[in-house]
Amino acid sequence: MRSHIRPMAILKIARMGHPVLRARALKIEDPTAPEVAQLVEDMLETMTDAEGLGLAAPQVHVSRRLVLFRVPPGGDVEDERVGRDGFPLLALVNPVVEALTDEMYWAWEGCLSVPGLRGDVPRYTKIRYTGFTPDGREIDVEAEGLHARVVQHECDHLDGILYPARMDDLSNLIFESEWKYHRRADDAKSDDAESEDAESDGQDIDPDDETDEEKALERAS
Numbered sequence: 001m002r003s004h005i006r007p008m009a010i011l012k013i014a015r016m017g018h019p020v021l022r023a024r025a026l027k028i029e030d031p032t033a034p035e036v037a038q039l040v041e042d043m044l045e046t047m048t049d050a051e052g053l054g055l056a057a058p059q060v061h062v063s064r065r066l067v068l069f070r071v072p073p074g075g076d077v078e079d080e081r082v083g084r085d086g087f088p089l090l091a092l093v094n095p096v097v098e099a100l101t102d103e104m105y106w107a108w109e110g111c112l113s114v115p116g117l118r119g120d121v122p123r124y125t126k127i128r129y130t131g132f133t134p135d136g137r138e139i140d141v142e143a144e145g146l147h148a149r150v151v152q153h154e155c156d157h158l159d160g161i162l163y164p165a166r167m168d169d170l171s172n173l174i175f176e177s178e179w180k181y182h183r184r185a186d187d188a189k190s191d192d193a194e195s196e197d198a199e200s201d202g203q204d205i206d207p208d209d210e211t212d213e214e215k216a217l218e219r220a221s
């Protein structure tokens with residue numbers, strides 16, 4: 001239930017270097033507590049304002065295990081709030097992520113707590129995640145591709161991990177303003193010969209989804 005006493009608020013986003021982003025966030029005892037619902041509403045407003053794809057509670061200085069994200073195309077979990085971008089939204093309390101494969105793929109990520117930068121980050125291609133929604137529903141989902149990526153990125157925030165710590169090649173940590181040139185170079189490269197790595201399973205970059213995929217990838221979380 002949303003409180004009608006207190007209006008929603010845009011919260012301040014913690015930036016890399018703030019201790020709250022390095023801490024292990026605490027479990028939420030009651031996912032259905034009204035404070036959790038209120039926090040979700042504030043986080044949604046904050047994320048929407050920042051045009052983010054996802055947001056974790058520690059990013060708004062609340063060291064609790066709560067994440068919020070837009071489920072990219074192909075996702076099959078949603079609540080009633082579909083964003084302007086058409087992606088359904090999921091708020092997840094006490095999420096647990098399990099890799100379902102050793103296979104990784106690399107893609108560019110941004111983070112609202114690491115403003116102005118982009119990095120090419122390896123993530124598991126396939127995961128299972130569980131948790132609770134603030135209305136008490138149990139979530140148990142297998143996810144692939146970008147959906148799996150955004151969940152891994154957000155849940156890392158709960159363990160004090162920012163995406164640069166997941167990178168295997170820091171020469172691919174670049175300014176956002178240079179990113180478009182980098183991507184153009186990558187596109188040119190993948191036109192030659194094998195561009196299989198990130199795309200071979202078809203679960204991620206389906207040409208039909210490319211517009212949505214690209215749209216999503218341009219957004220930080």
Ligand code: NI
Pocket residue numbers: 110111112113153154157220221
């Ligand atoms: Ni982030």
